[in-house]
Amino acid sequence: MLMLSNPDSSQAFNYPTIIQGGMGAGVSNWRLARAVAERGQLGVVSGTALDTVLIRRLQDGDPDGHMRRALAAFPQPEMVRPILDAWFVPGGKPADAPYKLKPLPTAEMLREDEALLIVANFVEVYLAKEGHAGMVGINLLEKIQLPTLPSLFGAMLAGVDVVIMGGGIPLGIPGALDKMARLEPVEMRLNVVTSDRDRVYSTSFHPGTHMRAAQDVLSRPLFFAVIASDVLAKTLVKKANGRVDGFIIEHHNAGGHNAPPRRGDAYGERDVCSVEKVAGLGLPFWLAGGCASPDQVAAARALGARGVQIGTAFACCEESGILETIKAEIIGMHRAGKLDVITDFKASPTGYPFKRVEVEANGRRDACRACDLGYLRTIYAKDDGTLGYRCPAGPRKPFLSKGGTPEEAEGKHCLCNGLLATIGLGQTRRGIPVAPLVTWGEDMGFLDPILGTDRSSYTAGEVLDYLLPGGCCVAS
Ligand SMILES: Cc1cc2nc3c(=O)[nH]c(=O)nc-3n(C[C@H](O)[C@H](O)[C@H](O)COP(=O)(O)O)c2cc1C
Known part of the structure; x- marks a missing residue:
């Protein structure tokens, strides 16, 4: 690999x-990112809902002590103590007791909720970076705006190398990284549903209200945007409020959320991004979606890409956060020729298409629509100009009374609760666990070459061995 220097952080x-x-929530956790980073490739933690992930791991008693070890490394212990007091349950809560919830995210976030986000993102990146000199990134979705600034700041405190953002048009993030690296206050425009087109709503964050003045200036991480169109890449280069450092061009066969098709509910030729045009912008780029084979890696590089971004192959490996029962079931379904990954155009409250796979794991479960996490709520302006919040996947009556429409609510799934159940941190309501919701990519071509016919699991290192035969990275 070619060593290049990041001009702002002066680090190689x-x-x-x-x-x-990055795979949220908690699928690409610190263990997975560390396993990849240790091997000299870019390990990426998901920053989605990390505040809830941390407090649930603490309520489970933090059995291996990793959370408390990372918390002890946070530069300001006075921010950690209230978190431990509020959320740590020695020995863990009873399995059928519900998790205690934090307040739902709003634009007027309390200082303690910001502090929890900062600390939680620090913890995940700190653990992913612990004990090696490899690179670690954090992935956030542009659509989930309210936790973004404190989350990025927490990740930066732990020395995150790259910020990767998809699920929207993150024009305001590169400049926010510049400012937070200098510990300056930041303001970020919010996407608000409003009839007053002239009114701009924003959220603000001041690192100085949390950190002592003596804190050093931080390294500014590189910023890579996940895109599905060359037009978006060009817009970001021209209009973002700071430096964009690279692109990940994601095909619509990738797992997680996908960019909506240009027309209707089906992808066509016009939905394929021009790699040539993105290459013409002169920034490093990677291809994503169905790229998990050595041939695809070589093909991507022949097109000028630095390499590829891989999701599903890592989601299925031992280190990922997905419950073992679910991974085993998916592998079994694939082997039986019964794995059916569907692009659900309705399920996600974000309005984006979402890849989903039905699993039987864990029997009777609650698929209740209670919106008690609220990460994917739509922000809307009320008649008096103040902000309100509604989730199309939440209870129907309040959603409609807040101006939502029956069409918006149709077919929606509670992603927040379903995704947390998939990683073993699901809520229990009246003794019944919430049903998992599993997102997956279309391409499983990697499985047989890695696993053969007789084994049932593999590691992140084996994914890298398969993708990079010869044992190492190709020179950039
Ligand atoms: C389980 C799962 C969760 C994902 N979650 C996210 C996410 O939170 N943010 C994001 O930018 N991409 C997400 N992705 C997309 C991956 O980061 C990656 O770009 C994609 O999976 C590549 O395609 P592949 O699955 O065919 O390798 C997710 C993918 C999977 C499989």
Whole structure:
């Protein structure tokens, strides 16, 4: 790999051939990102809902002590103590007792909720970076705006190398990273549903209200945007409020959320991004979606990409956060020729298409629509100009009374609760666990070459061995 220097952080940055894609919530956790980063490729933690992930791990008693070890490394212990007091349950809560909830995110976030986000994102990146000199990134979705600034700041405190953002048009993030690196206050425009087109709503964050003045200036991480169109890449280069450092061009066969098709509910030729045009912008880029084979890696590089971003192959490996029962079931369904990954155009409250796979794991479960996490709520302006919040996947009556429409609510799933159940941190209501909701990519071509016919699990290292035969990264 070619060593390039990141001008703002003056640290050397090795452009990786493989980016292990960010997978929320908690699928690409610190263990997975660390396993990849240790091997010299880019390990990426998901920053989605990390505040809830941390407090649930603490309520489970933090059995291996990893959370408390990372918390002890946070530079300001006075921010950690209230978190431990409020959420740590020695020995863990009873399995059938519900998790205690934090307040739902709003634009007027309390200082303690910001502090929890900062600390939680620090913890995940700190653990992913612990004990090696490899690179670690954090992935956030542009659509989930309210936790973004404190989350990024927490990740930066732990020395995150790259910020990767998809699910929207993150024009305001590169500049926010510049400012937070200098510990300056930041303001970010919010996407608000409003009839008053002239009114701009924003959220603000001041690192100085949390950190003592003596804190050093931080490294500014590189910023990579996940895109599905060359027009978006060009817009970001021209209009973002700071430096964009690279692109991940994601095909619509990728797992998680996908960019909506240009027309209707089906993808066509016009939905394929022009790699040539993105290459013409002169920034490093990676291809994502169905790229998990050595041939695809070589093909991507022949097109000028530095390499590829891989999701599903890592989601299915031992280190990922997905429950073992679910991974085993998916592998079994694939082997039986019964794995059916559907692009659900309605399920996600974000309005974006979402890849989903039905699993039987864990029997009777509650698929209740209670919106008690609220990460994917739509922000809307009330008649008096103040902000309100509604989730199309939440209870119907309040959603409609807040101006939502029956069409918006149709077919929606509670992603927040379903995704947390998939990683073993699901809520229990009246003794019944919430049903998991599993997102998955279309391409499973990697499985047989890695696993053969007789084994049932594999590691992140084996994914890298398969993708990079010869044992190492190809020179950039
Ligand atoms: C389980 C799962 C969760 C994902 N979650 C996210 C996410 O939170 N943010 C994001 O930008 N991409 C997400 N992705 C997309 C991956 O980062 C990656 O780009 C994609 O999976 C690549 O395609 P592949 O699955 O065919 O390798 C997710 C993918 C999977 C499989």
